[in-house]
Amino acid sequence: MKVYKKIKWATVLLIMAGGVSSCQQTMNISEKTIEPLTQSDDVNTFFEKYLPASFYSLPECFFFDNDDKTDKCVIINNVDKFRKSFSCSSAMLPAINFELNTLIIGQYRVSSICDYIVKQKVVVKSDEAEVYINWNCRDDLYGLGSFATLRYWGIYPKFQVKKISLIINNKKSI
Numbered sequence: 001m002k003v004y005k006k007i008k009w010a011t012v013l014l015i016m017a018g019g020v021s022s023c024q025q026t027m028n029i030s031e032k033t034i035e036p037l038t039q040s041d042d043v044n045t046f047f048e049k050y051l052p053a054s055f056y057s058l059p060e061c062f063f064f065d066n067d068d069k070t071d072k073c074v075i076i077n078n079v080d081k082f083r084k085s086f087s088c089s090s091a092m093l094p095a096i097n098f099e100l101n102t103l104i105i106g107q108y109r110v111s112s113i114c115d116y117i118v119k120q121k122v123v124v125k126s127d128e129a130e131v132y133i134n135w136n137c138r139d140d141l142y143g144l145g146s147f148a149t150l151r152y153w154g155i156y157p158k159f160q161v162k163k164i165s166l167i168i169n170n171k172k173s174i
Contacts, residue, residue: 031125036154046094047153061088073106073166105153128163
């Protein structure tokens, strides 16, 4: 009888350990890091023209409230939202397959002069995402009262989230 109870408890413990292990695996699987996809020249040219990364020029067609001082990060998962985010009606939107892709556009105000994106990625965790943007910033001007608005965009493999946060860094690696 004692052997039967020991086997019974050992079986229960093994099942519980397996359950904990499977929960931990599920949590790790739900977090993924994705890089922006390489785009055609047409898409790149469109965003260079209408959402310039350069702090020297304001975007005329995105963030059309002309509020250069407000941080924004927008996830676009369909053509309708893309059209609503773009105010230049005479320009043709580039072809983006929103069945397979997610577009992220945004801007972020910093107290430095930043020239270009070094790297960007998105970490998706369940129903939220973190957008990591690394910029080449001039350290010699950082903190001297100069301000810049960093603008960015990226097309990623499709994902759906309820919350997004932005992490800006001027280091070379993320």
